[in-house]
Amino acid sequence: MKLTFVSLSLALGLVLTGPVLGAGDNVEINPPAEGSVNREDGLAAWDRIYEVASHPRCANCHTGADNRPMWSGPSYGRARKHGMNVNAGESRIGAEFVLCSTCHAYRENLHDVPHAAPQVAMNWQLAPVEAEWFGKSSEYICNQLRDPERNDGRDYLALAEHLDHDLILHWAWNPGGGREPAPYDLQSHVNDILVWGVAGYPCVND
Amino acid sequence: MEFTVNGEKREADVEYDMPLLWVLRDELGLKGTKYGCGVAQCGACTVHVDGVAVRSCQLAAGEAEGSDITTIEGLGTPETLHAVQEAWVEHQVAQCGYCQSGQIMQAAALLDQDPEPSDEVIDIVMSGNLCRCGTYPRIRAAVHTAAKKLQEA
Incomplete structure (x- = not known):
């Protein structure tokens, strides 16, 4: 399957040699040349990716089939389910019960009030259930993130573009309200995704 | 900014960031919607915006501009309760x-x-x-x- 990603990218002329901005224009999507990243460097990039993916700013909304977001991390004390009995439903946006946007409203600028509902300039939601990350191991998330059946058919370039376009993801590095941001920064995380992808999506179980 | 509140066109000269709750209570004088916590943890400020329940303490006025808002004063009337x-x-x-x-x-x-x-x-x-x-x-x-x-x- 990994070969399919690479073959498709080659066929579409997507293996890039210079910086190309995605439609979001928030980061540079500038992958290393094919074959230039070895497995060791790819795994090192993955370790940094896992630090981000498993961080509460990301993992709290990458929860499983109970459709319950989490409250965890240094500013939350003990890890627990989201208060107010919140259930995002199979819609993952709360359509069956209370919409996430009832509190996590659309907002153009940072909502920097401690304990208030985080808000971004797009609709708040849980990640798809296939992308369950909360409490999962590095090996599990690594295999999920390279599996097109569970990553919405994305190759590394599409993952980078996803990070560029979806503003809800940018919030992880600028959460406001006294919340601990995800480690590194958005551009570094995108760079690591590209390095990991060019290395052939290595996981420790390979 | 213009809003439709309980079926009537209303205007308020407010900043983008002002919570809708303040617009309703302090600018438009609709005191039926209550301030509880100010951080979306209690629900006392719930109103309908375009038919959907929202916590009005969390919605920036600028995002509610042009919306159809219903407060408790507009849900029913004393003669015809909801x-x-x-x-x-x-x-x-x-x-x-x-x-x-x-x-x-x-x-x-x-x-x-x-x-x-x-x-x-x-x-x-x-x-x-x-x-x-x-x-x-x-x-x-x-x-x-x-x-x-x-x-x-």
């Missing part, structure tokens, strides 16, 4: 009453999306609306009664 308000009176739900406009607005939104909610659904949906008097059993009973009223109407 079914949820009728049920609230019949079950004597309110104790101190502070949270009740938010409870009623959330319950009305629930019945718009689910005309016959189970106890489980009521509990999930209404859990974001806190009541320090602990009127929850009466709230649940009143939601069931309101559902029957709406189905019979």
Whole structure:
């Protein structure tokens, strides 16, 4: 399957040699040349990716089939389910019960009030259930993130573009309200995704 | 900014960031919607924006501009109560009453999306609306009664 990603990218002329901005224009999507990243460097990039993916700013909304977001991390004390009995439903946006946007409203600028509902300039939601990350191991998330059946058919370039376009993801590095941001920064995380992808999506179980 | 509030065009000269709750209470004089916590943890400020329940303390006025807003003052009238308000009176739900406009607005939104909610659904949906008097059993009973009223109407 990994070969399919690479073959498709080659066929579409997507293996890039210079910086190309995605439609979001928030980061540079500038992958290393094919074959230039070895497995060791790819795994090192993955370790940094896992630090981000498993961080509460990301993992709290990458929860499983109970459709319950989490409250965890240094500013939350003990890890627990989201208060107010919140259930995002199979819609993952709360359509069956209370919409996430009832509190996590659309907002153009940072909502920097401690304990208030985080808000971004797009609709708040849980990640798809296939992308369950909360409490999962590095090996599990690594295999999920390279599996097109569970990553919405994305190759590394599409993952980078996803990070560029979806503003809800940018919030992880600028959460406001006294919340601990995800480690590194958005551009570094995108760079690591590209390095990991060019290395052939290595996981420790390979 | 222009808003449609309870069917009437209203204007307010406010900043983008002002919470809709302040617009309703302080600029437009609609005091039925209550300030509870200011951080979306209690539900007292619930109103409908384009038919959807929102916590008005969390919605920036700039994002509500042009919207159709319904507050407790516009849900029913003293002469013609909304079914949820009728049920609230019949079950004597309110104790101190502070949270009740938010409870009623959330319950009305629930019945718009689910005309016959189970106890489980009521509990999930209404859990974001806190009541320090602990009127929850009466709230649940009143939601069931309101559902029957709406189905019979």
